[in-house]
Amino acid sequence: MSLKELCQAVESGNASKAEALSRKLLHEGFDPLQMISALTETMNKLGELFARLEIFLPQLMLAGEALTAVVDILRPLIMERGEKGASKGKVVLGVVKGDLHEIGKNIVKLMLETNGFEVKDVGYDVDSLTFIKEAEAMGADIIGASSLMTTTMPGQKEIIELLKEKGMRDRYKVVIGGAPTGQEWADLIGADLYCEDATSAPRLMAELLNKH
Ligand code: B12
Structure with a gap:
């Protein structure tokens, strides 16, 4: 029994096998975050x-x-270990317009919530104005926008441009992520932070908020 078998089960789209294997691995003491990280690599390979x-x-x-089914099994365990106490910040989180890839966003949400952030999940295929309206309604500190396709990345830029147009750019930190994005893109569009993965996101976002 190994992590490799779990990755193979997800790769072949066998959700019930993947569920059974992830339960077994948990039982053997495997770290759920390590499983998520290995499965993210599997998904990148599948994308290629x-x-x-x-x-x-x-x-x-x-x-x-199959990956979603595994994350559903891991979620309670990760939640259990989570921090309790004062909120570290409020985040509006969603996937930009035209983009239906939501698995990564859902993992980011899980990691933020278990690390003391309040998250308003606005879902996928979300237009830029909705991100902003939801941030206003929540009194958010951060707008987190995910994009998984080169064709939808401009949606992240649009959120920032729209904030500027409305004279609201200073009100929210804009954090971006998703496989095709990166630090260079973040710099180009003027995002406050790029996060490569969900594991590092809570720490980096907390640092970002503490800076000011
Ligand atoms: C699974 C998948 C799908 C699934 C999505 C299921 C779902 N419910 O989400 C389905 C089958 C529906 C799908 C559909 C399509 N897909 Co697709 N898909 C993928 C695949 C293989 C994996 C994505 C994934 O779930 N990864 C696993 C998660 C855990 O990783 P992640 O999303 O990167 O997220 C992590 C980090 O990036 C980060 N993160 C992500 N977002 C954010 C946001 C913030 C704020 C922060 C802090 C961090 C963060 O944290 C996450 C966890 O660590 C990718 C390949 C790839 N390299 O990404 C292609 C890929 C994204 N898809 C692609 C394509 C082309 C499509 C389709 C157009 C195919 C078609 N012909 O219909 C459609 C488009 C649908 C649409 N309009 O969105 C292309 C995009 C190419 C491009 N233009 O850039 C890719 C890159 C595959 C490829 N190489 O061709 N897809």
């Missing part, structure tokens, strides 16, 4: 196979569903 037409959409969909 998909781009090379070596696998097709149905396989991506099944793998996505």
